[in-house]
Amino acid sequence: MPTMNIIEAVRDALRTQMRADSRVVVLGEDVGKFGGVFRATSGLVEEFGAERVIDTPLAEAGIIGTAIGMALYGLRPVPEIQFGDFIFPAVDQIVNELAKFRYRSGGQYPCPVVIRTPVGGGIRGGHYHSQSPEVLFIHTPGIKVVAPSNPYDAKGLLLACMRQNDPVLFMEPKRIYRASKGEVPEGEYTVEIGKAAVVREGTQCTVLAWSGMTSIAEEAGKKAEAAGISVEVIDLRTLMPFDIDTILDSVKKTGRCVVVHEAPKTAGFGGELVASIQERALEYLEAPILRVAGFDTPFPYTLEHEYLPNADRVLGAIRQTLEW
């Protein structure tokens, strides 16, 4: 089984599905000959031609708007938004249009568009190349939000997204695009949308994370183990619909929970997870559920290492739940 990084896994998923389904087209800024600024689409235009790997003019609302029209006509567009931070000009097309087409047309017009976009900080990108805008779209009925943390899941989830009929925001963790490596099967396989993965088993505290924060949570888990604390780490993988069952099973077992995310803390997705858990499992909880998150500031440039949650902060929160 070949070893791939996340970029290679994403590219492999695109190539695999484009070979399997002639309706799949890729579009976005620089996705053609340049292969995307992160090279996710490298080599695709050579194999599939410029009509299926489309370099668009520079306008995100146009990329998503035209992708919608393509999907309605019967294609399977996979637009790329170069950075998650650049998605905002397309928010009306995503929130009011893409996510609503099936519903507002009474089911007449499904709109299977899979939007790929790199998210997260840690790459010295400052405010406009570092944000994690997931909660905006999790709070948008009609679109699924998927956020893999490793190459295997990236390929399997992207293939699953391209094979179902709802719009998806597929968030890719750009900080570990190349750093995260792992075995990835060749050819076709899928990872089920809506299913979390227990990436580390433990008994005393559950840590929920996704995307670039999964590896931070795992690191915290290792540090905790060295300190004699048994931590279970769950990688959510899909944020909407999130896997409430796996989360509850774990929290009921451990009695404690810490949620980790990069996006600002207030009204972040962590808040929703905390609320959902306490509504269903309050009697199992030994301590308040804590959040380790980005601060309620714009994403800083020079001080990004201070902004981002790290393993020590996660470990600190774990200890706090144990000592409560």
Add this chain to the structure above:
Amino acid sequence: MVAVQAQDDLRRVLDDEGKPLPGVQVPAIPEDTLLKIFDTMALVRIMDDRMMRLQRQGRLGFYMKSIGEEASHFAVAALRASDWVYPSYREQGAWFWRGYTIEQFVNQLFGNEKDPVKGRQMPVHHSANWLNLVSISSPVGTQIPQAVGTAYAAKIAGKDDVAMVYFGEGTSSTGEFHVGMNFAGVWKAPCIFLCRNNGWAISVPTEKQTAAKTFASKAIGYGMPGIRVDGNDLLAVWQVTSEAIARARAGQGPTMIEALTYRIQGHSSSDDPSVYRDPKEPEIWEKRDPLNRLRNYLRHCGLYNEAAEKAHSEQVNQAITDALAAVDHIPAPVVESMFDDVYEELPWNLREQRQYLMAQPRTKSPHQH
């Protein structure tokens, strides 16, 4: 105030009385098509009148009339059924032309169980995928890049279908107009941009939307032709649309058409034009009424039959009366249907919320309709 005089760059076939202008080429529209357009235009006029009265009686929540602008609706008559149309919200004629029925139209307005969009949207937000008529959205301009995507998809798929998108002149101020026009120009997408310049975007006149002399002139910047047409002249609308369609099918790319017309009445049932415009302004345009001009043209060609128009009018009125009578007996969509079609399948959170709602006592709507 919109210029009403014929201008050098304004394509016209008929004069204000409905007679062909000297020296113009009259498009060869088949007689039965012409008569069907006339009947459908008359249907729109009757429907608008009946529905607005219904709204004023408090039986209907909201309505948007199109009186005076109907000729522009029939740009779609030059299309094939396999072509796609992205309407704005004031092209009732396009819907009826393609086969949307009076019952479907009325049921949509009432958002009942037989509404094709299952009571999910306000009145006049139709959708008919079986007619390649795309679901209407309230935010203006969003449909423009979507239409370009559909047009380009047809090209990718190796078909010669075209997409036509309607919008008002106010919408030319949105980002999506420029984005869509630009994508279409670059891609040579087989897309027809039909700008209904009716002089007013709710209360804002054209001179507050653009400093350009015409809306059609905006096309130049996107590498496509921009054509102005007398939007109250059905024959001229047909002619310029047919030319644009031919260009698109031949792979020569998009065209923008500015159809010069006038919004005789308010923007919607919630509007009151007397607050912001001279009441004499509509009177000038009433003399150029598209239905009258078409009727006069039919008369000129010996195709008009007054008795037939009267019979058709009675038939349409009866069909509307029947549809409205039926509405009283068509229930609202079932409560649990609120959760359908958000996704293809219900995720757990929606299943849970549906179960919760169904266990609650039913809430009576505070609205009469």
